[in-house]
Amino acid sequence: MQKIMNPQPAEWEGLCQRPELPIADLQQLVQQIFTDVKKNGDAAVKKYTSLFDGAVTDTLKVSEAEINEAIAQVPSELKEAIQTAKANIEKFHTSQIEQKQVTETTAGVNCWRESRGIEKVGIYIPGGSAPLFSTVLMLGIPAQIAGCKEVIMCTPPDKNGVINPAILYAASVVGVTAIYKVGGIQAIAALAVGTDSVPKVFKIFGPGNQYVAAAKQYAVNYNVATDLPAGPSEVLVIADATCNPEFVAADLLSQAEHGADSQVILLSDNETVLDAVNKAIEKQTDELPRKDIVVKCLLNSKSILINSIDECVTFSNIYAPEHLIIASDRAEDYADGITSAGSVFLGNYSCESAGDYASGTNHTLPTNGYARNYSGVSLDSFVKKITFQKITATGLQNIGPAIEIMAAAEQLNAHKNAVTIRLKRLQNV
Template sequence: MKIILHPERSAWADLTIRTSLDTYEDLERAVKPILRAVKRSGDAALRRYIYKYDKVRVKDFMVGAEEFEEAQSYVSEDLKKAIQQAKYNIAQFHMNQRVSNKKIETVEGVRCWQRSVGIRRVGLYVPSRHAPLFSTILMLGIPANIAGCGETILCSTPDREGRLHPIILYTAKLLNISKVFKVGGVQAIAAMAYGTESIPKVNKIFGPSNQYVTVAKQLVSKQDVAVDLPAGPSELLVLADESANPAFVAADLIANAEHFNNSQPMLLSSSEELVKKVLAEIKRQLPGSSRPESAAKDLEQAHAIVFQSNVEAIEFINMYAPETLSLAIQNAEAVSERIYNAGAIYIGHYTPESISYAAGPNNTLPTNGYAKAYSGLSLDSFVRKINCYDVTAQGLKNIGKHVEEIASAEDLMARKNAVSIRLTNSD
């Protein structure tokens, strides 16, 4: 990590810029031909791109019953118990987000309420090229089930034998997701956005991935399908002070860098001495990572910034708007109340980001500064809210005059008349 000492405020904006493998224009040029081809040629284009990028020929995209059954035996009992516990916690948290459709009488005779209706068909994208991120299925599939979504389909990248990892199939079956397809990358987004002979078109696409998939989601959302949020390369910003354990902080930064796809770890502190201790710990712990070379590459590009005080660091955090923020400081909970731009906050020395696997809240979060405007996924992400009105004749008399005045002021006389004609003809 590159240590930056006491940067001037004029340099802060540059420090918030995320590293990227390509410019947005380059990404669009790579993504658009794939989207067009799948939209035009359907399954034939999918097979072509799967072979090009995944080096495998897939005949049947949909996972069959035998593959689901076979997968069950490959998952250890300990892992099954861990997944069951995570499922329970995540379900509990998201069930608590349900709201009652209470009917409100705003004026006598004017009743209003809001219905939450599950999206009819949702598509889940589960990254698996480098690792089977089955936790994503829990984070997406559980709220989809609780929301009452009509149908859930899942797409993930096949291996060189044209199969999906057993843990992905086990987790999908656990959540009663039976329509699982062997296709990943941009082509999977295109298939769910447009529909093909094998894969149905969905109403909304969910799931994080690399920058190419993120751009594909942004492009198809312009006119073809809704998407969840901009969730690209993983980000972790750690604010640590003298009370932090350097080994803990280093472990969290390595854990973030262990992701593929240009992860964005960052360390902030008011103590240069602590920063040096953390960097020494990173060097010591890094060989134990599953992907030390990839993690080392992302850490080499990362910044360790020493500010004059935590007050400055907090200002920078709100400017940066990290996907995930770890507060390894004294009075962490109090400081968390001063953070208004972050996808999720991990408070205190014993709260690693990894806890999000099973604690309960959704860990699909906005990246690249979008936490300034987007929330992480929740139950609301999987429903539509339908407003309902029920007005009696007396209710219309009670409110109609005000509606007529507003319609007249906007010079929408037909709208005024829709009220006036009822008032004139009411008993």
């Protein structure tokens, strides 16, 4: 990690820049695959699955038998761990249910909101070496609480056409309604346009590589909503003298192992802390299986000395990290000052991996500075909040004249007339 001493506030914005990503122009490829899937449906999906994933799939839909077989294969201690995580995620996301609350804005004018689950949602789970079954929980559980009627999961099969058992187990636990063996651009295309096998959905969730990210962005052209813009994962840790440098090092490394393009930032008001953490990082890195990735990530990463913890918080607000850890006994004192972050971990025992798996908060969060303008995934992401109003005759008499004046001033006379015709009727009653 690069060590930076007391940078001037004028330099902070520059220090908050993410490593620049190679921009691949995937627009043409994405457009071609969407057009093909729209025209040729399942045949196109299977063609690209064979081409990109090297897997021949006769049937895209995962069968009941395959699911049952997978469930039998998952070790019972992993099942129990998943159930523990599920219970916590369920509890926290259930607390996000918005109760109906009627507001009488003027006598006789009642307004309220009601939430409805998005009827059909798609969940994308990447393939690759690590089976991200935790993401199945993070997306499937709020979908279930929201009352989404169809929860369609797509995930690429391995070369033998098989999906990792833990992913299938997690899907069965959270009530996913159908699972398809398809990944990449062709999965997003199938969810966006619909095929004989894969239903068209209204919103697509889930992480993925640059191909999946480009496809999700393109899906907007088919009136499909998506969860969040994608970017590499990141953590910012603010540590003071009350931190445990070994813990801080472990937290930074847990983020660094995500990928060479991840970024970790350490801020402190105490140079001894910076040095102790850096020393602990060196020691711990050696023992990690994903050491190569970690070392590359640390090249993008910075440890920065800043005057005070309050100023560290100011810096963090400019950076707008996906994950923010405040490694301090006084962590809670700084919470009010945080304005931009995806998820915040307060104190020396609130490690980020708790939020990644099992504490209950969601791990689908805004990266790349998007914490300035986006919230992470929550129950809100799976519902629409519909406004309702019920206006009585008296209510309309109360607010009608204001509506008539405003509509006339906007030169919308038919808008005005919808009120006038009612008020006249009431005069004649």
